[in-house]
Amino acid sequence: QKEVEQNSGPLSVPEGAIASLNCTYSDRGSQSFFWYRQYSGKSPELIMSIYSNGDKEDGRFTAQLNKASQYVSLLIRDSQPSDSATYLCAVRTGGSYIPTFGRGTSLIVHP
Amino acid sequence: EADIYQTPRYLVIGTGKKITLECSQTMGHDKMYWYQQDPGMELHLIHYSYGVNSTEKGDLSSESTVSRIRTEHFPLTLESARPSHTSQYLCASSEFRGSSGANVLTFGAGSRLTVL
Numbered sequence: 491q492k493e494v495e496q497n498s499g500p501l502s503v504p505e506g507a508i509a510s511l512n513c514t515y516s517d518r519g520s521q522s523f524f525w526y527r528q529y530s531g532k533s534p535e536l537i538m539s540i541y542s543n544g545d546k547e548d549g550r551f552t553a554q555l556n557k558a559s560q561y562v563s564l565l566i567r568d569s570q571p572s573d574s575a576t577y578l579c580a581v582r583t584g585g586s587y588i589p590t591f592g593r594g595t596s597l598i599v600h601p
Numbered sequence: 602e603a604d605i606y607q608t609p610r611y612l613v614i615g616t617g618k619k620i621t622l623e624c625s626q627t628m629g630h631d632k633m634y635w636y637q638q639d640p641g642m643e644l645h646l647i648h649y650s651y652g653v654n655s656t657e658k659g660d661l662s663s664e665s666t667v668s669r670i671r672t673e674h675f676p677l678t679l680e681s682a683r684p685s686h687t688s689q690y691l692c693a694s695s696e697f698r699g700s701s702g703a704n705v706l707t708f709g710a711g712s713r714l715t716v717l
Contacts (some may be wrong), residue, residue, distance in 0.1 A: 522703050533691055533708035534644070541703070578644070580706075587632065587651075587697050587704050593643040 493517060494581050496592035503599055509566040511595050513579030516560070522582035523555055523562045524589060529575045537577075538564065569599040604628070607692050607709035614682055615717050622677045622712045624692030633675040634706065636691040637661060644691070650675055682716040689713050 495514045503509045511525075522541055526534035540546045540553040540562065552565040562581075566573055576596050580589035605626040614620055626633065635648040636659075646659030650669040664686070665679050675694075679686055690713075693706040 524705065526706075533711050534706075535708070536705055539703055539705060582704055587695075588634070588646065588649060589704060589706065591644045 493590045494579055494592040496579050496595050498593055500596040500598050503569050505599055505601050507569050509569045509597055511564040511577050513592055514561045515581045517583040520581045520583045524580040525553060525564045526578040527575045528578060534578055571599050571601055574599050605694055605707055605709040607712050609712060611713050613715045616683055618682050620679050620682055622690055624675045624709060625673050626694040630694035630696045632695045634693040635677050638689045638691060684716045687714060687716050
């Protein structure tokens with residue numbers, strides 16, 4: 491079992507809808523959780539980080555963390571075609587500084 | 602402006618050649634990383650460094666080598682390139698923020714290597 495699991499997708503949503511991206515992790519000692527966005531042919535860039543249970547909002551993006559259930563999610567409200575990209579979940583597990591990346595979920599927002 | 606730079610951005614080279622992919626960052630980060638990523642596939646960590654004169658191999662076995670003589674510079678070298686080395690190579694750096702446990706990576710633009 492991979493340490494960080496994501497559905498590879500693609501997840502297709504219409505413009506204006508809410509896109510929900512999910513990520514589960516195996517190490518209960520995980521402390522830091524990150525969402526990166528990667529456009530095709532480009533490098534990943536950080537969108538959100540979250541460290542405590544609950545929700546964290548930044549503009550149209552909301553990260554949700556549930557440590558008891560070992561999942562972290564990213565909600566994108568009012569999805570735009572420009573949000574079409576691969577979203578990488580990264581988790582810093584206990585005992586290592588290096589975050590472990592999931593395979594990424596491809597999101598397609600169609601007009 | 603603080604940033605992380607990779608050169609060359611694109612390289613097409615013949616089998617057997619020695620190549621060095623350059624990575625420099627101006628953010629003063631102590632940690633640097635090399636990832637390999639094929640199109641549409643996941644990131645694979647191939648090397649990392651916690652600081653000057655510290656280098657470690659990552660999760661993915663790689664025939665490349667790295668060095669860290671200066672904080673800002675983390676070059677990756679392939680002594681004899683092969684077609685199987687064709688891939689995108691991404692350099693990243695980070696600064697560990699102890700109080701929050703954050704280790705946010707900043708990535709360079711990448712070097713796309715094609716070995717004929």
